Amino acid sequence: MPFDDDELEEFYRRIESRTEAANARPRRRRRSVPPVQFTCPTPEKIAYPSLAAVTGAILAIAGQSRSRPSLRSYECVCGAWHLTSAIPRPPGSR
Template structure:
């Protein structure tokens, strides 16, 4: 049974109403970047806001890589977290 013009118009109005309601919601979470306390000495590195975020990045890299690089994280003096493959230095 085909649609008549009134049914088709009502259908399009329902679709447009649902589409406009969905477009007003944000689909992605906004990345929260902490306020930088000091200037970063390594601005070329990705700055992760939390330890959990950098740990997630390490796990994701380890899942994708066959040779599994030895990565660790460290808290920078700028307040962010970075990845490195360097051996940890002893504290002085």
């Protein structure tokens, strides 16, 4: 059975009053989490969490590439592992 005009109007009034009451209640705000201080000198590079993870990435890239790029990994000062195609430098040189 369809609504008549009075019933429909009453229905809309109830919805509007619920919406108004919900908007009047104070909302709980989420606490903002401070950003992690990531002190990587090369933040544009992908940071792998372990040697195994970066080795897996090297194998995956080598398996997909026809040219087989010469990639190696290194542990960064930030504690993560990165990929590079650069030739390794002797220790202590910059």
